[in-house]
Amino acid sequence: MTFDFVEPVVFAVLSIGVIAGGVAVVMLNRITAAALLMAFTFLSMAGMFVLLGAETIAAFQVLIYVGAITVLILYGVMFTKFSTSPRALFFQKQTPLAAVFVAAVAVPIVIVATLSFTGAPPRPGGGDLPALATSVFTDFAFPFEIASVLLLAAMVGAIVLTKRDDQEEAAARRRR
Amino acid sequence: MTVPLGAYIAVSAVLFFTGCAGVLVRRNAVVILMCVELMLNAANLALVAFSRKYGSIDERGSVFVIFVFVIAAAEVAVGLAIILSAYRNRPVVDVDEIHQMKG
Numbered sequence: 001m002t003f004d005f006v007e008p009v010v011f012a013v014l015s016i017g018v019i020a021g022g023v024a025v026v027m028l029n030r031i032t033a034a035a036l037l038m039a040f041t042f043l044s045m046a047g048m049f050v051l052l053g054a055e056t057i058a059a060f061q062v063l064i065y066v067g068a069i070t071v072l073i074l075y076g077v078m079f080t081k082f083s084t085s086p087r088a089l090f091f092q093k094q095t096p097l098a099a100v101f102v103a104a105v106a107v108p109i110v111i112v113a114t115l116s117f118t119g120a121p122p123r124p125g126g127g128d129l130p131a132l133a134t135s136v137f138t139d140f141a142f143p144f145e146i147a148s149v150l151l152l153a154a155m156v157g158a159i160v161l162t163k164r165d166d167q168e169e170a171a172a173r174r175r176r
Numbered sequence: 177m178t179v180p181l182g183a184y185i186a187v188s189a190v191l192f193f194t195g196c197a198g199v200l201v202r203r204n205a206v207v208i209l210m211c212v213e214l215m216l217n218a219a220n221l222a223l224v225a226f227s228r229k230y231g232s233i234d235e236r237g238s239v240f241v242i243f244v245f246v247i248a249a250a251e252v253a254v255g256l257a258i259i260l261s262a263y264r265n266r267p268v269v270d271v272d273e274i275h276q277m278k279g
Binding site: 008018019022023031034038042045048049054057060061064065073075077079081095097102105106113115131132140143154158162164 | 182185187201202209213217221225235238241242243245247248250251252254260261264269
């Protein structure tokens with residue numbers, strides 16, 4: 001193929017986007033910026049799905065992660081006050097233990113994962129939607145229904161958890 | 177020369193452990209939720225990549241990714257609801273301060 005160099009270059013750019021975004025989410029003290037960079041990470045990840053030939057998954061990624069989840073998280077950020085002191089970021093009693101744990105688990109796995117799988121993923125013949133839809137609505141029809149019940153339960157649960165009863169509502173109004 | 181599977185898995189592993197470090201180190205509950213989302217997304221990348229490499233024609237790996245999407249959406253909705261209702265009792269989002277669930 002003539003354009004063999006395009007795919008590695010696109011992959012490199014996207015992986016830099018994914019990893020830089022992820023690191024920024026962990027490191028940044030400004031939470032609104034962190035949430036937007038999380039959306040950026042998700043978008044780069046959608047690009048990776050396209051590169052892998054999973055266009056439908058990429059579309060869902062943009063709709064659900066970049067659309068819904070980022071907006072929900074931003075609401076969470078804006079409803080809560082958060083401390084901007086440096087203490088909130090890194091230097092606290094969990095830090096050394098967390099660093100040791102992550103390094104001990106992460107380094108071997110990254111090395112093994114990188115060295116083990118050297119073959120190229122095969123190029124898909126076409127879009128992945130027909131195969132995906134067939135799987136979901138035949139073999140995975142029952143888990144699909146369970147997932148919809150789970151979403152309903154989560155929705156009702158979120159409403160119940162955040163709903164104030166009338167007394168609380170009146171007290172909050174008096175405070176204002 | 178296409179991109180090898182190992183490269184996708186490496187990116188997935190790096191992102192996963194970035195999120196893992198965030199969950200362990202950060203104390204803001206909303207940021208912890210964001211880092212959990214990063215970890216779930218890294219797992220999605222590994223699932224899709226393996227599905228491409230070893231999957232049969234029926235895309236079963238990608239089906240699991242769809243279920244992960246569902247779980248992620250449910251998790252973030254319930255997680256934020258819990259954070260907000262805890263915040264209403266006591267206006268803190270620092271998980272070191274929220275150490276009891278008693279009302």
